[in-house]
Amino acid sequence: MPQSPKSVGLPGAHTVRHVFVYGTLRRGGRNDIARFRPEPFFVTDAVIAGTLYDLGAYPGVVLGGKRRVVGEIYRIEPEVEVALDVLEEVADDAGEYIRRTVMVEAGAQQFECLVYEIHLSRIAGRAVIRSGDWIAHAAAR
Incomplete structure (x- = not known):
């Protein structure tokens, strides 16, 4: 199983981070993650x-x-993570989302990813998106 790459042996080196995005941060979403810098x-x-x-x-x-x-x-x-x-x-427990770290399988690889999970209190009475695909769901509205 491949490991996530890490920068090692260099002063100030950091662990490579991955994030799994599922909503407006996806390509084509109104908050497309490509707008962040770096x-x-x-x-x-x-x-x-x-x-x-x-x-x-x-x-959510x-x-x-x-x-x-x-x-x-x-x-x-790290700047993008912040x-x-x-x-x-996610600054405190009163925020809308909780930052989680989960293993995500993609083909034969696994990635340790940040995922922003919605607080359970925020989903009361909300509709389930049965397709599991926000971009397709938003386009069909």
Whole structure:
């Protein structure tokens, strides 16, 4: 099983981080992750176990279960991780999302990825996106 690459042996080196994006941060989404600097590097399309909810202008995922959520994996720099934390409001437990670290399979590879999971309190009465694909769902509205 391939490991996520790491920068080693250099002063100030950091572990490479990956993020799995499933909503407006995907390619073509209104918050397309490519707008962040330094620009994230697209790694691959992927699917995770979870249930996707329609929160109006954006989705939220609850991890686990039998449903699947469509998304993309990007390699990101620490500056982008900080910006994503601000966007997803994870500063404290009162925020909208919780930052999780999960293993995401993509073909024969596995990636340790950040995933922003919606707080359960935010999904009450919200519709499940049965396709698990926010971009397709938003386009069909």
